Amino acid sequence: MPAEPSENAEAPRARGAYAKGIARRQEILDRAIEVFAERGADRTSLRAIAREVGVTHAALTHYFGSLEELLVAVYEESNAPGRQPEPPTEDATPVEMMIESARINRAVPGLVQLYSTLVAAALEEGHPAARTFATGRFSRLRDRLADTVRQQQAGGRIRADIDPDAVAALVVAASDGLQTQWLLDETAPQHEALALLDRLLRPTG
Amino acid sequence: MPAEPSENAEAPRARGAYAKGIARRQEILDRAIEVFAERGADRTSLRAIAREVGVTHAALTHYFGSLEELLVAVYEESNAPGRQPEPPTEDATPVEMMIESARINRAVPGLVQLYSTLVAAALEEGHPAARTFATGRFSRLRDRLADTVRQQQAGGRIRADIDPDAVAALVVAASDGLQTQWLLDETAPQHEALALLDRLLRPTG
DNA sequence: GTCTATACGTCGATAGAC
């Protein structure tokens, strides 16, 4: 979701993307992020976005190839290093990291909507960009959290008798699922449930 | 998701729906369920569904009002009592119920896709049918699981020092989230993570 | 009531002018 324990994904620019092009592309991206953060993932047509950004819809496909690739780019850019408050969350447990992410995300429900839309698209066939995005995000997130779990098990902050990979998958799933429930119903005990999971994972649980 | 700890939702037929109409509606629904179960939630246009079912797309809107209401009806009917194997899961923990659901769902990924699509639509504005469906499902599921938790806390099968409502939300979230991760990557430790959660919730954890 | 035929406006994508 929009705020995640900072995921770094700075890739070298594709060949054939020259200075002016990438600058323009960046302008479009910045404006599109504002629009999504403010207004959510509705009005998500190529044409509507183009209207807001001030270009024609054909220009968007020129820079991004397809609507789906644009959506992925918007979401990833919104999470880019430098755009997040970048809290130096050292020695936080995996659940604590996700709690902090959830707190930040409450300010930008539109981007959480966008995330949810992309994951749903990824589950269908014929959406390669969304699929690549979603599988990559889950895979990297699980790997990173599992590493953190191992370290903290060694440090005695997390129970040593549980599988780090299972913990990582569980934490990511709980975090995503609770975010969804909370967006649909603000009385859903999102924070309480995450705090509960955090406690269950500690040695003194 | 398609298989849930059996949710009962048999409502009295609306006034004005006569024998032939409801029979025809049921035919359409049955055929649509087959199509979704086989092929997934792609090709989900009104026109494509109508083609498969053997009617015009206008007939579908006649019976269901809109595409979204049709999708909700298909999903809910696929979970209707009688259509599920109906495992009399007595004295199973909430997590065990969700594990059983997940097992059943692996056979019908198309319906899980449909569920995911509906939840994503519910998060956007202008999708009242999906919103009603999703909020209702989460609300009812959490309430039911929380009751079960309370009973099993009294019976000593679940730790007594945790909030039943938080447990319920956590279990639902974990279940949905892990289903998603597994659909995208079959190596995701769905079952291990659910088994872990089950263990963490027990008194002897 | 049940259902078809038809039309409207919007959609994502693409071809080609400039």
Added chain:
DNA sequence: GTCTATCGACGTATAGAC
């Protein structure tokens, strides 16, 4: 590199046949 023009498909709405 960006536009206009155009395409086929989409969801929805409505008129009217039966």
